[in-house]
Amino acid sequence: MSELKTVRATHPARYAVGMFGTSIPINVIKGSMMYFYVDILGLDGAIYATVYAIYGIIDALDNPLFGYVSDRTRTRWGRRKPYLITGALVLMLSMIALFWVPANIVASKGVGLVIWFAVFAILSEASDSLINANYGALLPELFPQEKRRALANSLRQGFQLVAMIIALGLTPILAQNVLGCEKGKPGCINPEQGYITLAIIYGITGAIIIIYMALGVHENPAIDKTERPRFFRSIQQIVTNKYFWTVGIVSACYAAGIGLILGGLQFYVKYSLQGTPLDSTILQVVVILASIGFLSVWTAVVRRKGAAWTWKIALPVCAVSFIPLFFASNLIGAIIAGLCVGIGYSGMLATNDLIFARILDDDARKSGVHREGLFLSAFGVLGRLNALLVALAIASLGWFFGYVSGDAPGAHPDLAWRFYMAIYPCALLLIGTMISRFITLPQGNTEEEDTEETGSYRSAITNADWE
Template identity: 60%
Template sequence: MDAEHAASGAPASEPPATSARAGTPAHPSTSPMRYGVGMFGTSLPINLVKGSMLYVYVELLGLDAVVYATVYAVYGVLDALDNPVFGHLSDRTRSRWGRRRPYLVTGALVLACTTIALFSVPGPVADSAVGLAVWFAVFAITTEMADSLINASYGALLPELFTHERRRATANAVRQGAQLIALVIALALTPVLARNVLGTEGSTVGYGRLAVIFAVVAATVILWTAFGVREDPALDAEPKPLFFRSIGQILSTSHFWTVGVVNACYGSAMALVLGGLQLYVHHTLGGSALDASILQLVVIVVAIGMLSVWAAVVRRKGAAWTWRLALPVAAVGFVPMYFATDLTTGILAGLAVAVGYSGVLATNDLVIARVLDADAARYGTHRSGLFLAAFGVLGRLNGLVTAAALASLALWFGYRSGADPGPDPGQAFRVYLSLYPFALLVVGTTVSRFIRLPAAPQETGSPDGPDAGPGTDPDPGPTAGSGAEPVTR
């Protein structure tokens, strides 16, 4: 058994991937490792942004929290709107370089430049309230757009490159592992690296230097993955999806609304955690930069370790069953965060978060991939980019949730910035990092109980698959009278 199959427990003897359409010769397959490692590059800069942008701009540079929340609300709306555009362009592209590769390459270069600019605020700009707000708005939004451009294509490749769930699970395990390693660096190590190694406490210099390093590394990794992807040329023969017709069909799909809402709840909860953890450690736990790094490192390392446990549950019970289990576990995991008072109790609470977080990571993309398979089978064309982008419209509206949560701290607790933290910033970020994520995941858990998911690709039509039974659609193909035939794989 090689390392790639060992990551997910898939047998080494699994047959190689074949062409997406019957009757066409198999195309050269993409290594799950080559594809999966790319997520290290996509995750490194954007998690620096999500994990440190609030701290740098509000706590260190003194940007008013209400101004930050306003810009972040615009950020969330634009993030939602540009996703379908980028996804649709990717689906319709036909070029000698493939459909997805041109956007991965372009996005990697743009993301590197905007990330550096976001964390390298010139002195005169930082000294002007208006100038700081404008700089933040411009580069936060352009960084978001570059991230959307990359992920519209990168996410679409998972169901298209790996058409069997076991091989798909291998690729997903590799990429989630790569994402967690990026989280170790971009979240857990960033406070110490930026405030003790590359810079000093209370200064933004270290964050600027770290942004340069992360941007260069991320671009290199994304480009390495992009040039190693082997897209199926048979997909180029499919009709190009029409935007408005596709949007109408996607919006009429029940899974878009149900799975999409669950995904949005999970994404919003984690966005609050990523953005507020350094402030939670500082104000609620009374910790230092080193304490913030230790807490995040422990949580992420445990999450990495738990991936193999959750993968074993997926192999035994199926992705859908495991997904429904992971969501309430993740919700309950946030409760202890409310009662933590120091680093030790914070770490113990963080372990509970890590268990549920890892479970959703191990299953969420597999559930979404089933929805994409069913859509391709029903309508005869792969439009994974647009469908994922449509999910992103719901999921990336977490910017609005983050903005509302931050604004509520100003309203209820008087927290406006590091210079004006209000009478009880500790309680403010206790609520922000515990009660808000818990409430969001409770909503997601409730919705998940009413969803009937398509069967896994190799289980379609088989009543004995691990997910067969209540809560699972045994036939994800076209409905009666639709006139569409499933695509044979």
């Protein structure tokens, strides 16, 4: 016990700030990669969709491996830290390369551009998976009591939303009006330069913050003495767990809906609203600020009514929140619609990861094995496969509306991006809502005392100084 008393508790804010570091690069990728390659570089939308589907499959397959290796790792620095630091550095370099495409490859618009996009998109997504498999697995371990866990989750989602203001909200105007120029405008010779500069800034910033968070995390040393998970046995038990399929599919529907919104917003503003990069910035900032404001409301509901009850309310609210985007015809209408999206989105931010954490707790209690990384990554397989749905949605714009790329937008690009931003996400969340009605979730830990397995460690650090 004397050894355990020297271990300090991880302050929720130190853990939560890591979400800022992970969110900066990945939201730039999700929010600008498609616009950058399809509209600015002129890559065919169908080719983009094909590559995106392939990288989604690869990313889904590597998730369980990352989680499994992390769960079995035993080092003097902990199970998760080495991978958080390595992933941060790889993500930084691959993200910069993703947007810094050599001029001769850009000019060719051929196989070289497709290969460059595929290699660095896959590497960026893989490194992001490595980071999040480890970062997400720390939440139930560091904060086993649900009310404190809800606080830590709320803080990290708040950091994520602040990062999204920068990565999503400010990127269009910074890339096209401040650090670069808007394609098609007189005198614009190199429209990709702004995105290259931002990729460097965001990549370095994200890596520094992730490493700072990782160095301040104090993992539970008692877990080092527990049984290491076996891969095939664990996979068998996970895929036969009822929560894997029910909660996993619901979460995948939510992730796919948000993925559509993040990737399509700049197109929506340009074609559906006839707006400017400044309009994209305004709309994204409004949505994110609304989400920050409503996040505290949803967190209060979670602390009062519990994560499971609140989650089942947040799903249908999120579904219907997308519909007003279809009817907006100008920036004012889109801002009003964006406020609605902020309400629904913040509800899912406040609850979805808490549902995962409950299931990880339940699995550890029943199996006696700590395999949070593997289980969370298995969930990630379903979540990452949402890339197939996003790819299908992108391809459908060509089939139904004639949109191919920025060089060939077709006759009705305005209607195409209204469907993409409103109808598709709503349909996905409604499917998730219907499935959620048949799910009975395990109880969360509402007591201050933790389970017997980790109780001695937690009691030893309860009164430790906060860092």
